[in-house]
Amino acid sequence: MKNTSRLSELDWLRVILIFAVFLHHVCMPFNGDGWHVMNKDSSKLLDDIMVYFEQFRLPTLFFISGVGAVLLLSNVSAKQFILDKLVRLFVPLLVGVLLVVPPQSYIENISEMGSFWQELPMLALKFDTNHLWFIEFLIVFALFAIPINQFLASSSGKFVINKLRTLTDIRGGLFVLVALLIIIKVTFSLAFPSDDNKIENLSASTFYLFFFIAGMVFIQDRHIWLSLGEKRKEHLALLLVSTCVFYAYYYSPDLSEYLSLDVRWAIWWTVCCFVAWSAMLTLLGYAQVHLTQSPKWLRQCNELIYPFYIFHQTVIVVIAYFIISWPLSIPLKIGLLLMSSFTLTSAICFFMIKPFNQFRFLFGLKPIKQRPTSTTASFDAARRDNSSNKRA
Template sequence: MNNNRISELDWLRVGLILAVFLHHVLMPFNGDGWHIMNSESSKLLDDIMVYFEQYRLPALFFIAGAGSVLLLRRISALQFLREKFFRLFIPLMVGMLFIVPPQNFIENIGDYESYWQAFPTLALKFDSNHLWFIEYLIVFALFAIPLHIFLKSKPAMLIKSGLERLSFIPSGLFFLVAMLIAIRVGLKIYFPGNDQTISNPASSLFYLFFFVSGMAFIQSQVVWQSISKNRRANMMWLIVSSLIFYGYYYSPDLSGYLPLQTRWSLWWFVCCLVAWSALLTLIGYAQHYLKHTPEWLKLSNELIYPFYIFHQTVIVVIGYYVISWPISLGYKALILLVSSLLVTTSICLLAVYPFNMSRRLFGLKPAKVSVSDDMAYNKALHRTGR
């Protein structure tokens, strides 16, 4: 297995972040109480979006786990931590100080005289907002190092051997969903909140399961290749899981028959079925059909990270004006989609990509630099012990 680049992960990373972008573009129109909301909403849109939000981020955490293994195979643990510091921590700080405040200002625009009057207060809140995903990755990166060491130990060989035996069964890896259900449903009983903070075990351990699964699966070529081999079986499970999901979603009022806790547990159960079966299906079909990484995809993989950092703020700021226009919901959504995509892409290409300072602030490695800049950068890394 190529330790540097796995094409299916490249394709899925870009595709899933674009799916997150599309989700946020449509949020003002689904009646779900987002940062900005259109006066008219679509119940059908909400019914569709609730399905896809079950597996986009779990799949991204799985990819991040697999990527951590690929990186730890090439560099030391200390270099890995420094890499994550520049890749994750600095962009998170910059994002909380400068990218998130405009969103919070728009959401509470009536409380302030101007953005500049509000900025100090908003910036010092250090609100991660949509960047909570990066917070998780920072914490998970700390887990990745000891877990990577463990996965190479003799006790872990038993786990690896068990996974490989399970992977020979067409639906074997799907049945690992039982562990995911136990984590999600069990923890939701004691931590029922829906917040995405890292301190919420019901959320953090749920996503950690996908991250660890990515690390474990990519350790074995047998397991990894079996996902492609068994893609049709996993697709069938996804279809069955989707029918169960929407069967429960559209079920009549069960409050007279089941207590609230039981109804919530059933909801998290069907969500886990979709999340896990969709992950295996996506990975399997991506392996089979997306075997090469063209040059444009390499560039997209580089820019998709700052794209993620900027996208929601761009959507909220533009959307605040678009939703006030006297046109239909469909036209508003289309205008917001096109304008937000153009603006966010332009920021990444014109303001981040060409300049080493902005590249460093938003998690990209420096491009070719002058001798003096290169010396300064190397000195800075040397002071941190790199």
């Protein structure tokens, strides 16, 4: 199935999930979680809702990226693939680290700093990826994608794919893979107990790599891919059960008297894996069945969603710095922050980046091919005619 046409369900999910990431960051100043800027008052209910959606937004995006890696590798050489990733991932990451991230660090420590322009060189040279860690992970995963894709084309890889194909015929078969995800998550999280999203933190990188590889494997076989849509109701039922288990443990009383800290964390990571895996299977299945068209506006959103992701958090932090000081309720502040930051981020993407090839290159978009003017086209046609006459 590697040479398949564009999958509309992935276009939809990519846009929906990046917008969900945007909504998450809009709400961060109000959930009491100690973000870059924080409102004086916070909402515990908001935090309880946000922690659930944290479990599957980015894992599903990494799965989609794995699918995209296979589709690209089916059309270009490994060398071209690496060049494409360097241009479309590394360049925007470098520009983002040097220019887009520093305002966030400045706002976070504004009381201890001078003017922004004085502090910019120091902030830029910290090379803090901040929310752009997602791009850093994709660069590293792209390097893994080439040997993984070669393995999947081998006899050993085809054996793995056939076994997975067999699983799809068993009730709840694909959900069984969550056991492998749990082993990876618990093992590496106990060995590397860190909450940061740095590529060297194996508790995070191996977790997301599992989803990336899953995307690469699932797209190899048409039967496996279509089973996502066929088993969507089954996966939805598993998601509902996983959700109940998740919140049952989330709201459980203090268990420290009965269970060690490591055991309690292991249970938490397990229920998080249940939600992450079942939610991803469910989203892919329902999208495959119901999101079958890619309208023009969706294709344009897919083009601009990358720079939107790069800019959105900085815009949110800067605007939120002012809004949190206003004497308004939390819902009203969230609404104002949502509308203003979405408008400004969209304007940056649409009016500053989209029309100009220089900015398109810096933020990972393909260049706009210039159409020849009528004068140039006429000249070229006359030149071809002249050459034909000479040969005659």
